[in-house]
Amino acid sequence: AQSVTQLGSHVSVSEGALVLLRCNYSSSVPPYLFWYVQYPNQGLQLLLKYTTGATLVKGINGFEAEFKKSETSFHLTKPSAHMSDAAEYFCAVINTGGFKTIFGAGTRLFVKA
């Protein structure tokens, strides 16, 4: 069965600093991997996704993530944090058969001025 582990329920960075949100997954088959962002009182919005092909994927708002099969990781990064990046971020995997999305517990990102 697929599962997703996000390391750190809260991450705090200074404005302009590197953002690194960690995600590890388990899957018995090649996964589809996603990062979603949730702003306060909003639904989840797709940031980026990996399905096949290039392992470094770029998303909206300057975020990117790299699929590393050997490490079963899909960490999310952004070179320079902005105050508007403060939100909750969810890593997710689609299970075998490709129908049901399994979410991690989420990481809340705080950005300090």
Add this chain to the structure above:
Amino acid sequence: DAGVIQSPRHEVTEMGQEVTLRCKPISGHDYLFWYRQTMMRGLELLIYFNNNVPIDDSGMPEDRFSAKMPNASFSTLKIQPSEPRDSAVYFCASSPPGVQAFFGQGTRLTVV
């Protein structure tokens, strides 16, 4: 397309009352999901449908919860009777197969 539409956005009800949450998925999406989000338990998948048929309802917490999808453009999640511990944000999402889920804005339910 307007995206996944949920109603109401906020619902406050008294314990014991029936609550019905509504969802209109994106046209053409074969899959519809209902999630519940709480601080304690995070995002939980309650049930999902494929072509209007319930496929997996193992996440539905109790018999008080029921969901229907009478047609491709409408689904409901009903709680009867409601309890304070049902207070949460309920999300509906839809997707084509093997693609990311598209989420609605959610319904914030408060049971007092």
